[in-house]
Amino acid sequence: METGMELKVSPPALPPEVALAVDARDRALAALVALAEALGTPDSVPAALAEAEAALSQARVALKGLEGARQAAVGPAGALGTLGDEDEQRLRQFGAKAEEAAAALEREERRARQCQHWLWAWHGLTMGLMMLCGAVLSLDSVRTALGVTEDGHLLLALAVVAVSCEVAWWGLETSWRHLATAAGHQRDMALRLRDRAQQVAATRASAEAAADTNEATADVLGQLEEVTLALGTLVAAVTRDREETPWGTRGQGFPSAARALGDIIVALGTSREGHKEVTRRLEVAQGALVGQG
Structure with missing residues (x-):
């Protein structure tokens, strides 16, 4: 699935956690859309939910690793402040x-x-x-x-x-x-x-390189946080609907998931332009749920 959010990597080389985070983000976005679209056909929900839970777990692990990498990269920038007016x-x-x-x-x-x-x-x-x-x-x-x-x-x-x-x-x-x-x-x-x-x-050069790395890392971190939150919200809503209503009964549907999708569409639609295709497909999936519950 084309997400329109490709990472623009420029020197210096980014930490390996960034690539893992990008993979986790893309998988989480795909799982989010797949789960939302599966709600229209309840029989396909279990498989989509299982994939969404796996993608969510991967995203959370990648998120933790990326946060650690970003903290490590902050060190050189912090060291720059210790130089004072030394030239x-x-x-x-x-x-x-x-x-x-x-x-x-x-x-x-x-x-x-x-x-x-x-x-x-x-x-x-x-x-x-x-x-x-x-x-x-x-x-x-x-x-x-x-x-x-x-x-x-x-x-x-x-x-x-x-x-x-x-x-x-x-x-x-x-x-x-x-x-x-x-x-x-x-x-x-x-x-x-x-x-x-x-x-x-050396400290100034390292700090400048770290600043570039931090900027790119922070961008990916923000993307992953948004997608992880959205996927976690939808998974929780679908799970709640599963517990409260029997699956397979189209008349009862997924009311919690429908409301969650509305919030997710607003959040993703106002955060980044790269989510346009994702939000469009989510809106279509939400439209298919109108009248359920």
């Missing part, structure tokens, strides 16, 4: 600035290491000169020739230079270690910012 591009810009800061700190660290290297070389040279001068100045002939005393200021000056070099060396040791630590922190910050930017981009 992928701004995060990447901050990450780039952190990278630049790390690179500048690393350059300072290298300069500190180079200075430390030269200070250690000067320290070694000074210590060598102190040893050499100490040995040379221990000779009386050399001191006499130079006109200096054994406790002259040369060794003291060299000692001061050596100590200064060592103190500066230790200061640079501490400095470049702090610079290395700061550069590492900047690198870590840049990495975290890049990772967060990727997370934000």
Whole structure:
């Protein structure tokens, strides 16, 4: 039976529950029309009612599955609200600035290491000169020739230079270690910012995809709910007529079902244009019941 309600599926792919729901909806619509038309010939009602009950059971199971799938798809859209005002591009810009800061700190660290290297070389040279001068100045002939005393200021000056070099060396040791630590922190910050930017981009993309999926899923869910309600109403009415009146007695007919059909026709006729063919056949079936009961 052509229902005129084909699902328009567009990327991203819809969850498998949607296809199951569409099948259940189509079966339920067919069973609804078949049961309504069978009311005009009471002998065919039992088989039509059995099929309607089976279709109704399938529709309810599919409805429950589709509701669960829709709830699962809401998660990415909800995660979008947790992002606040975070922006992928701004995060990447901050990450780039952190990278630049790390690179500048690393350059300072290298300069500190180079200075430390030269200070250690000067320290070694000074210590060598102190040893050499100490040995040379221990000779009386050399001191006499130079006109200096054994406790002259040369060794003291060299000692001061050596100590200064060592103190500066230790200061640079501490400095470049702090610079290395700061550069590492900047690198870590840049990495975290890049990772967060990727997370934000992925979350936004997932939320956009989920929004499309939710829209299509909600449309099918609404269709299935309407058809399930209509079929359930007619099945209940026919069952009630079966209990209250003997089947096969055309004079008694199906008064509850006739009233239910009127409500179903109004509900389906005002809900979706795709139900035009269904409502037309239901109106014909209801017309055949006029005068019964």
